[in-house]
Amino acid sequence: MHFPSGSTSDLLKLIAEHPLAWLVNHGAAGFDATPLPMLAETDAEGRLVSLLGHCSRRNAQVAALRADPHAVLLFSGPQGYMSPALVSKPHWAPTWNFAVAMIAVEVEFIEEETLASVEQLTDTMEASQPNPWTVADAGDRLGQLLPRIIAFRAHVRAIDARFKLGQEETAEVAAELIAGTADTELADWMRRMNADRLPLPTTAEETLA
Numbered sequence: 001m002h003f004p005s006g007s008t009s010d011l012l013k014l015i016a017e018h019p020l021a022w023l024v025n026h027g028a029a030g031f032d033a034t035p036l037p038m039l040a041e042t043d044a045e046g047r048l049v050s051l052l053g054h055c056s057r058r059n060a061q062v063a064a065l066r067a068d069p070h071a072v073l074l075f076s077g078p079q080g081y082m083s084p085a086l087v088s089k090p091h092w093a094p095t096w097n098f099a100v101a102m103i104a105v106e107v108e109f110i111e112e113e114t115l116a117s118v119e120q121l122t123d124t125m126e127a128s129q130p131n132p133w134t135v136a137d138a139g140d141r142l143g144q145l146l147p148r149i150i151a152f153r154a155h156v157r158a159i160d161a162r163f164k165l166g167q168e169e170t171a172e173v174a175a176e177l178i179a180g181t182a183d184t185e186l187a188d189w190m191r192r193m194n195a196d197r198l199p200l201p202t203t204a205e206e207t208l209a
Contacts, residue, residue, distance in 0.1 A: 003162040004193070006099075011161045014077045014099050015040045016049070017185075023053070023154075025071035026065030026106075027103035034061055037140055038073060039121060048159070051105065054117045054151040062150065065107045073154060073181070075101040078186040082166075087173055095176075099189055101161040105154035117151035165193040175199065 007112065016023075020139040024033040051073060055062065065071060077099035087175050110117075119135045126132035135142060165186075166174040174194045179189040191198065 003164045004167050004184075006163040006193070009017075010041055010099075010117065010163055010193075011048060011101055011159065012046075014101055014161070015075055015105070018075055018077045020076040021051075023069070023071055023107075024074060024179040025055055025061055025065055026070060029060070029064070032061050032064060034059060037074075037121060037125075038115075039124060041140070041153075048103075049195070051103070051154040051155055051156070052113075052117050052151070053122065053154065054114060054149050057150050058146055064153075066109065069106040070097050070110065071105055071107055071154070073101075073103045075103070078183060078189050079087065080181065080183050080186045082177055082181075087176050089170075089173055092173065094165075097165050097190065099163050099165060101152075101159065103156055104161075105156055107152050107154050109150055109152045110151055113153075114149060114151040118146070118149070119192060124174075144153075163189075163193055165190045167193055171197045171199070 019037045019039065021038050022033045023036050024031065026032075034055060036053045036055055038053045039046055041050040042051055043049045050184070061071075079096065079098035079100075082095045082097055084094055122133065122135050126134070138145070158208055166177055167179065168192065171194070174190065175198055178187050178190045178194070178198075
């Protein structure tokens, strides 16, 4: 089944808002997976070319990925059940809306960038705080923690992004689903992906007129 793949900006927004991804690989011991926060890296044209992350050196995936660097990163964004109760159209059937991405990658371990990767992730996550915490604030504990982790860069080889957010519905049904969806983030994504065909919001002045 075909699902809308969205734009590069849609994919980057998904990763930025939901950076925790499953890193999945298959090694001699079978499949393995670890949830890890990832940061998108883009080229001069704004295209996603790699993702930066770090993990525990004791993670069994480290040895497996050194032997075979092929893996996938699974990102899951807003999602939810769409009930017929939200729609006035007779016989409309329920469905599930979602924003997800599977990115095939080749993992390169970059020990020399471990500290920088931790700093970059921390600075990104702390950016919205009134008094952002920095890695330097860890003090002497940083020297104990840093040797236990290793940075890696996941080079993008293929992207399968799927944004099923009401685009297949009529504009009237999409508007009803958005209005009735309790999850505000999901509703915002549905509104974003259907913005070119949804009716403009009615202002108070227009209502009175």
